[in-house]
Amino acid sequence: MNTLQNAILQAYGWNTYWDTALSHQNENIQRLSPARVVAQFSHSYNIMTESGEHSAIVTGKFEFLAAKRGDYPSVGDWVMVERLPNENRSVIHAVLPRRTAMVRKAAGNVIEDQIIGANLDYLFIVNALNQDFNVRKIERFLVAAWDSGAQPVVLLTKADLCDEPENFARQVENVAPGVPVHFISALLGQGKEALGDYLRAGITIGVTGSSGVGKSTLLNWLAGKPLQEVQGIREADARGRHTTTHRELFLLENGALVMDTPGMRELQLWEAQDGWEHAFADIEELAAQCRYRDCKHDTDQGCAVIEAVNSGALDAKRFSNYKKTARELAHLARKENASSLKTSQKTQRSKPNKSKLRPNKKAYLQED
Template identity: 75%
Template sequence: MNNNVNNQIQTYGWNTYWYSILAEQNPDIQHLPPARVIAQFSHSYKLMTESGEHSAGVTGKFEFNAAKRGDYPAVGDWVMVEMLPNESRSVIHAVLPRRTSMVRKVAGNVIEDQIIGANMDYLFIVNALNQDFNIRKIERYLIAAWESGANPVVLLTKADLCEQPTKFASEVENIAPGVPVHFISALLNQGKEQLQPYLQPGITIAITGSSGVGKSTLLNWLAEADTQKVQGIRENDARGRHTTTHRELFLLHNGALIMDTPGMRELQLWESQDGWQHAFADIEQLAESCRYRDCRHDADQGCSVVEAVNTGELDPKRLANYKKTARELAHLTRKENANNQKISKKATSYKSARSYVRPNRNAYMSED
């Protein structure tokens, strides 16, 4: 790559780390130029390449080898591409291993992962200071955030609608020790200075949260431009309407990269055991002092967790959410294991069928 190419790609986060990752990959792709996925649609992508924005799709070989949805490119991914001559189009040959990624289970009964965003440095968990404020929902997002590998930051938006925003900030700090919590108001232009340490050149930040919490408004505020369309919320329940319909990565004027994602009514967790333990580290620590190793934290004798609830040290609703998410993850694991067994059996049957050689019936016929 020449210096101009380096400058263009480095603006979107390409650095020595990614050079080292590329050096470990198949030599067949090392000669290809890198690009970053900046938007994802149903069957296509928008990339930032060394020569500017390109539309793109994956190769047939890539599609054939992709075993699951999560193998496909996601917004924030670095991909190795073949740029078509004299066109603003590219073909994606490979996705470089993700440094971080936020993953959720797809909606419905399908046991499959969905990548919300990849290679983020920070994850802004956004919750509004109105009727939709929900500490249990923030706990779920923290589980996914810790599992992602990115650093979580909680933003309490619409502070202009709340008389005591510090009270809510304290609630979040109690369930997320060490996680930065900021309350902001785009309407009153308050709190932006608190976010400046995160908004550095080449740093990628994903914004996530429910519909109507102010994600698109936050993006426009930080970008100082109408980057995303904004819609209001329903007055009767403060629930939002979907504004963002796809995932997209935006370059701010100060060089930071912001990833906007569609609002989620419910965040369904995916393979988040480590994130779950981190999000509920206080309960896990209490559980170490329980009399029995397999303590269920119900009415077990010598249970330190129940004792903490009785003394007021632990919120019983937090314990209930701890148990609920534990059951959810265990159920998901069982279903995923059963699904993998089905896929394995199907693959084995298919392989056996292909290796079957039809007998030559002439070999069984006597000669004249």
């Protein structure tokens, strides 16, 4: 099948890039049909195929071979599937290599990654202009966004609640050089025209942020119709309630694809060293001017970073967040290395000891 001839797949973002990616897979995979994951639940998926939307699960072999949580399909992934005979269901055999992916550490003590969204072109980082506005939180999302490979865009929602939204926009611009910042109000219909450059046919946009910042309202506003249920926020602290319970990809009438995600109280970073360096590029440039190469940016003589903080050229709170996220990533790396070593040692112990095998042909054949 020439996938580019299928209007449904094209509408959901299939293009020559994915034709090429598929051509690099083995023949067994190429014989399957491509589909895009449009919704993700605990043990199943909704996928968009050449014949429409199906429910799907992964095969037993896929589940057996998956080494970690991030190996499983996520919303936005292109997967290779087989439709079950006489059913509106499919099984997923493989995930095509992701072009981009926003990843966070899974909740809890487990050291695992969780894919928030795959194959995103843009990532809308949404923050409300009310009591919940937090530039430090935006910095954390920028770290994950830059590491994902998608282009971050900051949207400051509920501009109708703020007398001078430009002041907040400047705060964000100071910590996100080069990142577009827009303030919008769905209530007043303000700011939609500024998003037109992103909302193009075949472009996939992820929407992320805390609960109550207006992600679902934003989606409904951009779509021009109610796609997601919305709720009000708590008046006491402007915190939101979890309305969106799963990640889902929506095709808008203008051809853009927008992914809504559940709100996150706190984004736990995952292996985001590159994104961290990009998000704090201004501090990294200052660090390169320090007298000592291994400067800890604490009390070292000739520290250009501390000098910038003392002079007011660098915001002390931004510098604090820089150090905090650096410690967090280093701690995660140590825990991940320890977990990998423990798993490796456990695997080694579970292997049979060749020296204790009987020296007969049958035993050696079994071991081979």
